[in-house]
Amino acid sequence: MSSQIINVLKKKVAKKTWDNWFSTFELKSVEDDRVVFSVANLFIKDWLQTKYGGVINRSIHEATGKELPFEIVFKDGELSKEETAVHQQAGSLLKRKPLMISNLNPEYTFENFVVGEENRALYEVARDVARNPGKYNPFFVYGGVGLGKTHLLQAIAQETMTNFPDKKVLYITSEQFMNDMIQSIKENNIQKFRDHYRKRSDVLLIDDIQFLIGKKGVQTEFFHSFNELHDAGKQLIICSDRNPEELDNFHSRLISRFQMGMLMTIQQPEAETRFHIAKKLAQRESVSLPDDVAMILASNIDGNLRRLRGAIIKLIVHSSVYNARIDISLASRILQSFASSPGIPSSQKPIDQIYDAIERIMKISREDIKGNSRNKEIVLARQLVMYILKQHFGKQVVEIARETGKQHPTVIHSIKKIDKSVMMGKGSTKILYDDLIGLLSSRSAAV
Numbered sequence: 271m272s273s274q275i276i277n278v279l280k281k282k283v284a285k286k287t288w289d290n291w292f293s294t295f296e297l298k299s300v301e302d303d304r305v306v307f308s309v310a311n312l313f314i315k316d317w318l319q320t321k322y323g324g325v326i327n328r329s330i331h332e333a334t335g336k337e338l339p340f341e342i343v344f345k346d347g348e349l350s351k352e353e354t355a356v357h358q359q360a361g362s363l364l365k366r367k368p369l370m371i372s373n374l375n376p377e378y379t380f381e382n383f384v385v386g387e388e389n390r391a392l393y394e395v396a397r398d399v400a401r402n403p404g405k406y407n408p409f410f411v412y413g414g415v416g417l418g419k420t421h422l423l424q425a426i427a428q429e430t431m432t433n434f435p436d437k438k439v440l441y442i443t444s445e446q447f448m449n450d451m452i453q454s455i456k457e458n459n460i461q462k463f464r465d466h467y468r469k470r471s472d473v474l475l476i477d478d479i480q481f482l483i484g485k486k487g488v489q490t491e492f493f494h495s496f497n498e499l500h501d502a503g504k505q506l507i508i509c510s511d512r513n514p515e516e517l518d519n520f521h522s523r524l525i526s527r528f529q530m531g532m533l534m535t536i537q538q539p540e541a542e543t544r545f546h547i548a549k550k551l552a553q554r555e556s557v558s559l560p561d562d563v564a565m566i567l568a569s570n571i572d573g574n575l576r577r578l579r580g581a582i583i584k585l586i587v588h589s590s591v592y593n594a595r596i597d598i599s600l601a602s603r604i605l606q607s608f609a610s611s612p613g614i615p616s617s618q619k620p621i622d623q624i625y626d627a628i629e630r631i632m633k634i635s636r637e638d639i640k641g642n643s644r645n646k647e648i649v650l651a652r653q654l655v656m657y658i659l660k661q662h663f664g665k666q667v668v669e670i671a672r673e674t675g676k677q678h679p680t681v682i683h684s685i686k687k688i689d690k691s692v693m694m695g696k697g698s699t700k701i702l703y704d705d706l707i708g709l710l711s712s713r714s715a716a717v
């Protein structure tokens with residue numbers, strides 16, 4: 271029966287697809303309640319689950335006559351050093367994706383951050399912060415969605431760790447701070463939480479502070495952590511999608527703390543900078559983007575750089591799957607698919623906007639998402655709905671539970687799960703999320 275599943279699956283996908291994506295895919299076991307496959311890479315695992323979950327399910331059904339769910343695990347737990355080296359040297363694009371070891375994305379470095387005139391001053395100060403912790407305290411960076419704030423924060427974190435191996439550098443989102451706080455209260459151990467943030471970090475970086483809008487209790491806790499660290503000369507680095515003054519419903523004393531150090535904004539990159547960013551984004555995927563292709567992408571996609579990245583990833587995946595050259599004609603087709611996907615009307619309720627975006631990008635209907643199917647793609651879509659409601663539209667867990675008709679623990683679990691993938695910049699879930707946010711951010715009020 272084991273080989274039958276693979277045989278059926280092999281017949282259902284094109285040879286090229288099989289060679290590109292299933293070369294390390296093997297059947298590990300068929301159990302009473304599930305089928306387990308293994309692959310040799312984190313990114314492929316994620317990609318197969320998302321893109322080929324449906325066909326894998328159908329193949330299992332056809333071969334076994336049962337509706338068994340499946341799971342994909344790493345082969346032998348993880349890649350051996352030799353395998354990693356081989357995969358880094360050669361093979362398909364996907365095999366070369368690095369495995370993440372910390373909550374910092376190894377690609378978010380200063381070397382990978384392209385500096386145009388518009389952000390030169392910001393870049394210089396950021397490097398200075400990593401060389402001289404405590405000099406500009408706090409360092410507060412704000413600016414629009416997808417302009418590189420997280421990248422810059424993580425670059426400061428990584429460079430500080432290199433410059434000062436003895437310093438304890440802690441990077442978190444303000445949502446994680448809140449979750450840790452709630453967890454510690456549940457476990458009746460708030461002191462441990464306080465010690466963790468106040469005593470065990472020399473450099474604390476907090477991403478997306480705007481998430482704490484309206485959460486007065488967490489703000490108070492953060493205020494005390496801020497003061498204790500600041501008084502002890504520890505470096506604080508904070509970023510937000512808006513100026514501190516625009517943090518509505520924030521304690522005024524916290525806002526004035528944010529304003530007392532170095533406050534800088536991250537600017538939209540000009541077309542020339544976008545050209546260099548496009549080249550760099552491709553280089554991060556070990557692909558060299560021809561100048562004319564980088565040019566056409568940079569001049570057609572502005573604003574949120576995740577859209578630019580999304581287009582480049584699509585280009586690379588397309589060229590890998592269809593064995594096509596990355597040239598102007600392919601880039602134009604990709605751009606057309608971006609342009610022909612009209613915006614989502616912003617007059618709709620957030621949840622309807624998200625359903626629409628998912629239907630367009632993942633081809634999964636709202637009925638499926640609202641239902642109870644455990645199909646992996648549908649489960650992922652459901653989790654993305656909850657995560658986007660929270661992150662992008664600032665909804666509370668109670669509201670999300672009400673709007674999606676799911677229980678609180680399911681909502682919390684889903685948000686955590688997607689947050690982890692997004693934070694780690696992990697594979698296809700992150701790409702999907704970026705695509706969805708790109709589409710939602712470009713919504714047209716006209717429709």
Ligand SMILES: Nc1ncnc2c1ncn2[C@@H]1O[C@H](COP(=O)(O)OP(=O)(O)OP(=O)(O)O)[C@@H](O)[C@H]1O
Nearest residue numbers: 382383384414415416417418419420421547575576
């Ligand atoms: N100057 C740059 N050079 C190279 N890559 C960049 C630059 N700015 C942004 N990027 C890339 O663009 C993508 C989006 O950046 P990032 O996630 O840091 O944006 P953000 O401002 O934190 O977004 P959000 O407001 O949603 O939190 C990332 O892949 C990042 O590496």
